[in-house]
Amino acid sequence: MPQTRDTRSNFLALPKKHSTYNTSQIVVLPVPYEHTVSYAGGTKNGPKAILDASRHVEFYDEELDRELCFDVGIATARSLSFGTKKKKVNKEALTYIENKVAELLADDKFVAVLGGEHSISSAPIAAFLKKYPGLSILQFDAHSDFRDEFEGNKYSHASVMARVGEFLDPSNIVQVGIRAQAKEEAIYIQEQGVSTYYAHEIRQGKFTRVLKHWEDQIIDKLSENVYITFDVDYFDPSIIPATGTPEPNGMNWHETMNILQRLGKKKKIVGFDIVELAPIKGLHHPDMTVARLAYKIMNYAFQNKR
Numbered sequence: 557m558p559q560t561r562d563t564r565s566n567f568l569a570l571p572k573k574h575s576t577y578n579t580s581q582i583v584v585l586p587v588p589y590e591h592t593v594s595y596a597g598g599t600k601n602g603p604k605a606i607l608d609a610s611r612h613v614e615f616y617d618e619e620l621d622r623e624l625c626f627d628v629g630i631a632t633a634r635s636l637s638f639g640t641k642k643k644k645v646n647k648e649a650l651t652y653i654e655n656k657v658a659e660l661l662a663d664d665k666f667v668a669v670l671g672g673e674h675s676i677s678s679a680p681i682a683a684f685l686k687k688y689p690g691l692s693i694l695q696f697d698a699h700s701d702f703r704d705e706f707e708g709n710k711y712s713h714a715s716v717m718a719r720v721g722e723f724l725d726p727s728n729i730v731q732v733g734i735r736a737q738a739k740e741e742a743i744y745i746q747e748q749g750v751s752t753y754y755a756h757e758i759r760q761g762k763f764t765r766v767l768k769h770w771e772d773q774i775i776d777k778l779s780e781n782v783y784i785t786f787d788v789d790y791f792d793p794s795i796i797p798a799t800g801t802p803e804p805n806g807m808n809w810h811e812t813m814n815i816l817q818r819l820g821k822k823k824k825i826v827g828f829d830i831v832e833l834a835p836i837k838g839l840h841h842p843d844m845t846v847a848r849l850a851y852k853i854m855n856y857a858f859q860n861k862r
């Protein structure tokens with residue numbers, strides 16, 4: 557059983573009664589890993605900023621009319637440590653994370669991973685795939701992350717989905733919000749049958765012209781069990797300026813909630829990660845937005861179970 561955080565530092569500042577490991581259905585796992593940042597850094601500070609901000613998130617969700625945290629319990633594990641002198645990096649770090657996630661899955665927990673840089677996501681995805689064969693991935697991101705390697709590292713945050721595509725059928729990956737890409741990634745997507753929803757196509761109304769709820773098209777492409785990997789640079793930089801590689805023409809809050817709400821209703825969200833928040837000192841709204849996002853995904857994931 558992992559060690560957990562108490563009310564002073566856990567997700568939502570929950571009292572012991574609602575954040576004890578044994579009785580909580582949800583476990584938040586902070587993973588402050590940062591090794592391959594290519595532009596601006598700071599993602600190792602993401603988990604703490606999200607947890608700090610979460611103290612100001614309401615327990616009650618007005619849309620779902622529910623205090624989910626009291627219904628199901630949310631425990632927060634102690635942050636994973638990658639060492640100080642001899643740091644665990646690349647493959648070694650990923651194996652370490654995968655084993656930790658697998659332990660939580662063996663206890664039938666709903667796992668919410670807080671990063672850290674995006675390269676960590678292949679670890680929980682590997683663990684989830686073992687538990688849920690046929691798992692599909694919904695990736696919210698500005699970037700496809702399908703480069704075979706980046707700056708000489710196959711375990712770069714810019715290559716995470718290429719690594720995932722080595723053990724999970726790439727046609728089970730759906731990406732939304734993409735708007736910065738290398739040519740090799742566009743070729744990969746075409747050849748491997750990845751479903752990619754580009755920001756410019758969404759904005760040009762390519763999907764809403766025919767469908768009122770274009771989100772359903774995304775959801776129909778996913779298998780029954782869905783893991784969400786959420787790179788916060790998916791959002792427009794006006795909403796989340798606090799990230800390493802911000803890109804213009806990003807997505808907004810409301811349309812994102814629409815996707816998540818309909819997904820939670822029609823399919824089973826089995827777990828998620830949120831990555832790439834690089835907090836900016838004195839600028840609180842990105843931290844708060846990401847904390848809200850984490851709780852919103854939990855709420856949507858459990859909306860059919862009440």
Ligand SMILES: [Mn+2]
Binds near residue numbers: 674698699701713
């Ligand atoms: Mn990414």
